[in-house]
Amino acid sequence: MSERIIAAPVIDPSTQSFWDAAREGRLMLGLCRDTGRHFFYPRGASPFTLSPNVELVPASGFGTIYSYTVMRVAEPYACAYVELAEGPRIFTNIVDCAFEDIRIGMKVRVVFKPTRDAEGAAGAPVPMFAPA
């Protein structure tokens, strides 16, 4: 597989702590304290209640593939929704795996992949998933 350049996420004050954790190799999820449900992507209001009573909590980093596709572009890559053990299905990539081995239901674990911004500088790493 050829190496494609992954675009650095644009970070704002409301998502800074998520990306700070990513730099330490930790995947975080939003948690709605009112309902006890996890959510993704993180935000300052619960998508279940709209209450600001939310916090960022660590995820186990394990999940299963809910759906996937292989983008057949010059440098192909595999997009997927991974259903995390905590519940949310997050849009990500499947990496470190031959495309033909990817299956719905496959168990995966998070790996962080480096990114670069438009000037070529290193950005925060992004959570992708490899076979567990």
Place this chain on the structure above:
Amino acid sequence: MSLRGRACIVGAFEHPTRKAPDKSVAQLHAEVAFGALQDAGLTKADVDGYFCAGDAPGMGPLAMADYLGLDRLSHVDSTDIGGSSYLAHVAHAAAAIALGRCNIALITLAGRPRSEGQATGTGARAQNPTVPDDPFEIPMGRTVAGSYALCAMRHMHEFGTTSEDLAWIKVAASQHAQHNPHAMLKKPVTVEEVVNSPMVADPLHRLDCCVISDGGGALIVARPEIARSLKRPVVTVRGTGESIKGQFGGYPDLTFSGARFSGARAFAEAGVTPADIRYASIYDSFTITVLIQLEDLGFCAKGEGGRFVRDGNLISGVGRLPFNTDGGGLCNNHPANRGGMTKVIEAVRQLRGEAHPAVQVPDCGLALAHGTGGLLGHRHGSATLIMERE
């Protein structure tokens, strides 16, 4: 208040161009506006309502009303739910007319992604730092084709839908497009040709994707008394519905679309059922879009879409539900990467009895048009319109 019978579509025009390198987007808006007014037998001076969406340059109505010389507007609306916007605009125009805020509304769409060389389906997009989902999805290589492919893959997994099933949708569209002199792809294709075309985003092949075209379209919506005073067949708005479907915190179910909600609302307002519909314009950015929407609109049960579209069931004169008789986005035209406008226009042609004779549904009295805008597998808008010939 029900919108049933409160407004009529009195003018419809589809730009014949499919490639317009020498025209501006604003100019295309003007050309389709003029065409729709001519079709209705009206003039610019009659227009007191104007509707446009994100394809319109500038701040939408501000730039466009000025450019078009719409100097008598008492109502404007720039609702943007992607390619489904224009179906919602018809409903919003009907509501505005019912409330007395305007009498004759113009809706325009135009764009030139083909001349601009856009890789609409597979190209990477830049992050907009104010859009909250962008930093979590754009670095992952989110694309239009990929988003729809994720839905197709899951549908196949849960229901056993096959690539051959999806191919039948393209085959039906191509059977219709051969009669449309303006269609980009006029040559009928076979199931084998579709499934053997290059893979774009598994399991979607190149021929599962719509065309990329320049062009546009416009509609005129008017008060029923005005519609009856004009010389054209009267097409009445009977039912309308809208919805937005997102991930809502990371819980997407990729097997259904917002059509489940917008369709139910439109059928309830219209007081009819899917079995009553004689012709359907179904948004066809990809073959999977059609299949999922047909299920969600109630033309068949969830998971039965593959069986429903097989063996030419969508081909006019052959199957039970003639769809996209202009060739649709899959073969005819997808101006500005937004197919909702042309969905309404072909439904109006069918209800007027003005579709191509080879694809005209005999005595077509009740038609449905449905659109999906945005990304089916991420977040999208849906709008459904049921229309009848008076």
